[in-house]
Amino acid sequence: MDNLIKKQFNELESYIPGRPIEQVKEQYGLEKVVKLASNESPLGPMSIALKAIKVNSRELNRYPDLEATLLKEAICEKFSLPKENILIGNGSNELIRIAGQAILSSGDEVIFADPSFALYRMIADMFQAKSVPVPLKEHGHDLDAMFEAITAKTKIIFICNPNNPTGTFVEWNVLDDFIKQVPDNILVIIDEAYAEFVEGYNDYKERLSYYSEKPVIITRTFSKLYGLAGLRIGYGAASASYVKTDQKIRDPFNVNLLAQAAATASLKDMDEAKKRYELNLENKNYLYKGLEALKLSYVKSQANFVLIDLGQDSTVIFEKLLSKGVIVRTGEIFGEAYQNFIRVSVGTKEDIDFFLKALKDVLTEVDAK
Numbered sequence: 495m496d497n498l499i500k501k502q503f504n505e506l507e508s509y510i511p512g513r514p515i516e517q518v519k520e521q522y523g524l525e526k527v528v529k530l531a532s533n534e535s536p537l538g539p540m541s542i543a544l545k546a547i548k549v550n551s552r553e554l555n556r557y558p559d560l561e562a563t564l565l566k567e568a569i570c571e572k573f574s575l576p577k578e579n580i581l582i583g584n585g586s587n588e589l590i591r592i593a594g595q596a597i598l599s600s601g602d603e604v605i606f607a608d609p610s611f612a613l614y615r616m617i618a619d620m621f622q623a624k625s626v627p628v629p630l631k632e633h634g635h636d637l638d639a640m641f642e643a644i645t646a647k648t649k650i651i652f653i654c655n656p657n658n659p660t661g662t663f664v665e666w667n668v669l670d671d672f673i674k675q676v677p678d679n680i681l682v683i684i685d686e687a688y689a690e691f692v693e694g695y696n697d698y699k700e701r702l703s704y705y706s707e708k709p710v711i712i713t714r715t716f717s718k719l720y721g722l723a724g725l726r727i728g729y730g731a732a733s734a735s736y737v738k739t740d741q742k743i744r745d746p747f748n749v750n751l752l753a754q755a756a757a758t759a760s761l762k763d764m765d766e767a768k769k770r771y772e773l774n775l776e777n778k779n780y781l782y783k784g785l786e787a788l789k790l791s792y793v794k795s796q797a798n799f800v801l802i803d804l805g806q807d808s809t810v811i812f813e814k815l816l817s818k819g820v821i822v823r824t825g826e827i828f829g830e831a832y833q834n835f836i837r838v839s840v841g842t843k844e845d846i847d848f849f850l851k852a853l854k855d856v857l858t859e860v861d862a863k
């Protein structure tokens with residue numbers, strides 16, 4: 495069978511997800527496990543979304559709306575965008591994969607920051623394009639170096655803003671200047687999965703209009719602030735012609751009925767969205783204070799996760815934290831320069847206390863050796 499599979503897929507590295515809670519409970523015989531590894535919302539879906547899921551589950555014998563009409567209308571209203579510029583996907587991951595499928599051929603080049611979201615490299619590999627990772631500068635995008643990395647073969651540049659895993663943010667005016675300079679035969683994908691957590695965030699309505707001036711796709715998600723990661727639904731904005739292309743490539747019913755209903759409902763409760771943003775900010779500051787008390791340094795984040803410098807190889811600490819019921823991300827997966835770091839989702843205050851206590855115990859244990 496393997497000989498039938500295209501070479502690039504045989505060689506493709508799989509996405510490494512955070513460890514599932516049940517698996518860790520079983521492995522270590524634990525009753526309580528806190529997962530702070532995948533930047534999910536600790537608050538669950540909004541209650542308005544849960545109601546919509548309940549009502550709409552009666553319609554599960556029907557295929558979902560191919561056009562996601564109600565959701566598109568809700569997005570149009572919220573962001574003052576024309577409907578023909580809106581993308582809806584089975585998670586923003588799918589939107590990114592479809593862009594790769596639409597644009598990339600063997601030998602093309604894809605520029606992204608390093609480390610950044612693992613999917614960008616995977617998409618390049620999937621379509622036999624060459625990855626051009628550009629090291630971060632002071633944990634943030636080095637746009638000058640990214641610009642210099644452009645060649646005649648460059649087809650896509652990814653900007654993860656805020657960046658996963660560092661939580662750094664490229665200011666809009668800086669990004670504007672960068673995008674203006676990028677030649678028009680290159681697509682810039684701005685991945686804004688964590689945009690709603692940026693301090694001072696105000697929907698950034700105007701940001702979604704980038705597509706009108708340049709070949710730009712902006713992607714966002716309902717997986718993070720809106721707490722719908724398990725339903726898989728993301729959205730984005732692009733030129734009308736690109737949106738048509740995306741519609742031809744995707745599966746006909748790619749976004750399920752419950753996801754559409756829950757996302758549409760979530761956009762109607764902006765008070766709850768604001769509360770979630772504020773709570774993340776408050777808890778992130780609480781986490782910072784706890785880390786400072788442990789004399790640990792961290793990268794200031796504009797997202798719902800924090801990258802922490804342990805000052806020692808994080809792999810051992812990661813395993814020990816697991817055994818105490820805390821799942822985080824080890825820096826190993828972000829490359830050699832980040833070997834000493836762990837990435838921790840913000841979570842609730844209770845989660846943070848649990849994590850900080852476990853971390854303190856682990857660091858004391860390791861120091862004692």
Ligand SMILES: Cc1ncc(COP(=O)(O)O)c(C=O)c1O
Pocket residue numbers: 532533584585586587588611654658685687688714715716717723726727728
């Ligand atoms: C930067 C970034 N983009 C996209 C995603 C995936 O989002 P979705 O759940 O909408 O596919 C993630 C998930 O962790 C992410 O960190």
